[in-house]
Amino acid sequence: VQLAESGGALVQSGASLKLTCVARGFPVKSNTVFWHRQPPGGQRDWVAAIRERGDTTVSYALKDRFTVSRDDDRNEIYLQMNNLTSDDTALYICGVTYLQYRFEGQGTQVTVLS
Numbered sequence: 001v002q003l004a005e006s007g008g009a010l011v012q013s014g015a016s017l018k019l020t021c022v023a024r025g026f027p028v029k030s031n032t033v034f035w036h037r038q039p040p041g042g043q044r045d046w047v048a049a050i051r052e053r054g055d056t057t058v059s060y061a062l063k064d065r066f067t068v069s070r071d072d073d074r075n076e077i078y079l080q081m082n083n084l085t086s087d088d089t090a091l092y093i094c095g096v097t098y099l100q101y102r103f104e105g106q107g108t109q110v111t112v113l114s
Helices: none
Strands: 002-006 010-012 017-024 035-038 046-052 057-059 065-069 076-081 089-100 103-104 107-111
Touching: 002 035, 002 089, 017 035, 017 089, 017 107, 035 076, 046 065, 046 076, 057 065, 076 089
Parallel strands: 010 107
Antiparallel strands: 002 017, 017 076, 035 046, 035 089, 046 057, 065 076, 089 103, 089 107
């Protein structure tokens, strides 16, 4: 099982970014995939999840700006982030619990300049 995030960048406040999580070794359509984020010097926060049936949940504080989706044919998960602020600066990590084991990618860095 492997997960690889991409799409992070250095952007100005108010910008949008779409992060991609490429999954290998398991079908995303049959598993719940999560997004977390780790700000510099801060604790990891849960961001969003997309479940087997395709229903999604986004952190209450982010739900008006972030959406999570997936492409079953590409086996990819996406995190669309709009109207970014400096508080969104973090390492964004996707993960899955598969066969009772937790797998995560290395993360992709998002830095938002105020």
